[in-house]
Amino acid sequence: MNIMRKFRPGGASAPSVSQDEANSNPQHTALGLMHLKKLFSEYTHPSHPLTEKERDDKLYNMLPLFCKVFGNSPSSDMMEKFRDILAFCQQVSRLMVSEMRRRASNQSTEAASCAIVKFLEIENSEESSNGWMLLSALNLLAAGDVSLVQVMTSVSVPSTLVKCLYLFFDLPEIENPDTTENGSEFTPRERRILLQKIFVQVLVRLCSHTAPAEELARKDDLTLLFSAITSWCPQHNVMWRKSAAEVLMTLSRHGLTQPVVSYIHNKGCVALCIDNMQRVQELSPLEIVEMFVAVFCFLKDSSEVAQTLLEDFRSCQGYLFLSEFLLK
Template sequence: LPLGFQAWEQSAGVIVFPNIQLLASEVSKLLTKEIKKNLNGKPAEEARLALMQFLQQKGEAENGLLLLKSVYLLSQTDLRTMWNIIGSGLPAALMQCLYLFFTFPLKKNSDDGEAIEDDTETQEMLVKIMLNMYREEQGIEELLAADKLQSLIIATTSLWDQCSHLWKVPTGRVLRTISKAQTKNSIVYLQAVDCIKIAVQNLFKLADTLPACDVCEAASIVLCFVKDSYPISSALLTEFENNDGYQLLLSILLRCEGLQQNEGDHYLDEILDMLTCLTTCGKTELKVSGNIVHPQLPHFNFETTRSSGMTVKNLQAFQVLQSVFQKSNDQHLCGRILTAIATIWAWDTVNFFLLEWTLQPINQFTDIIHSKPHPVQVQFFRLVESIVLDLSYVPHEILKKVQYLIKENVVPLCTLTALRCLLSMTKKDLLFSDIFRDSGLLGLLLALLRKQAKILRKSAGTHLPGLTEGTEKELNAVMLKMVAALTVKSVRNS
């Protein structure tokens, strides 16, 4: 076996075995048998140590490492060979190994430098074998025999701060692979043991104690199982919802305020992406029953707005995104929420109307946008502008709110950004000359310019602070451009 596999490895798999499927089956059965022998009758920590020693042995006593390497090479050949490996009982045996390696970190000693290096080499082969097996439906079905899948998922939500640091990322990779290959039987199994319920309860405890990036990492694994299972069955999503899963996500996301850039970004983005996907998970189609306020752009016709199927059906999931934006002033977090909303609109034009005629996110955000960081304000008004530019729709209620924001002028830089947004709309179509005259915007701008002229006359010879001076000057310039745009082609406005 050693010489055969050494030659095969060096020949890049060109050497052909007479019956590679039989070889794969026998080698995998032997590895499974040896793993069970090392586990049998031992306490968990002792079994973990025995397993790692068996799989890392060097020199003459390297049977475990040789068997592992043999299966590793065979697992990369073809599907029929993989089915023989799966049929050996190895999926369940390796899941038991992964559970022990993740849950019970090795105790450090003076010689642990070499052990960690060996551990990494063995780990890579173990993980790749598992990834190859668990991508297949047969691999998932065999895995359920071990009854360790639920234990490992629960362990990630209860022992994240006590587990082996070296096995965190590999365990996440393996569980995500299993999640993507879920079957009806695996979902029934997870539901029967209240896996999602227990995981959510554990995460509520972690959410108050662990650093935000760690909680995101642990929560993203559970959310994968909820999202990926939905096309097959809604059972895990229902279990998640019935145990305050959305409240959990809201708590976790709000804890991400103030995270340093790139700190836990990947897992935060993953949670937000999955939550965005969950907004389309629901059995009942929402009805668009709002009234279209006129006037509208000539080429807008709501009756011809057709659904692509990616419509919002889960308002609870969207409410988490909406609540995070309303409660947070974190630039990165608020920016990601606006990006998620833009993505939902891009999936289906109908989604803008479904959301604005139910939860009114953009309408409500306009009331608080002045309190957000300036980059978020810029992103928000680009989103408002896209309603007109991309959807060809005039959102009268939202524009009234924007106009009120300009009138109040609480934060001049925000007012300037809002005014630029309206100016861009005005340039799109002459209709806005009538809309903004009838709404009182033209009169408001003329009044503000007169007021500003008086201030400038009174302050002649005095110097205003730099930022205020620059912003006020630019605001006056944009107000003048806006008045010009509203009057240039409108006799009535002139």
């Protein structure tokens, strides 16, 4: 499938002509779509009551087909050709939130982060990796119509993923990162990079709309992004801090409604950033520069909505800290 190929560092071997033809053949796609509709109809109207596990298994079995049908199509096709797409989106979103919460419940941050990553990373193949396929399906859905994003938001996908992103700061270093395991096409390092790329893409796509930003504010999870971009983390997890900055920059361009700005002001998020940069001794000068860049990009975008956050930066002695840092 092409979802994985797009993310693999350095690219992967080109698919055979027959694979490309199969993926682009309208007849194959139409047959796949018909089968997907049939499977989802059986899922929503089962001939006998299903246990929760049976329902989840049926949904997992649909995900590779969904990704194959819509992975190479315009995102508008989902709304135009699959009339149950909103219901499908709700069920996929519900399953993702449930899986993340189950793995994080009653765990230390390190144990929770490891359990979530183990579930989401690709294994020997895409189709056999339930978590990877779930994330891939969400990635396609997040690129779709705003109504799909609203469905995902109503089920708490944005806030759940941001919580996961924050947990990833506590991931331990990968053991034997460049050793390919038996039967696997990827090294542990490659699997982690693939996960990081698709995970952040889902969040960036979601935060290109206003509803997810407002949900993050309502759930009091938006402050986690501000904390994340200005927190120390071990070198092997720096990519997650960069991911948090990318998500926050996207949100600043597309999601700064008045309620979101008010939340950031009332929670003292700008002051939190400055305090983190001043207080954490382990941060290198280069890391602090990168943090300043992220904060200033956010402030620049916010100034087009209101001057509130720029005032917050001034009142928490942000300009003084900046000048002292530059004069060191």
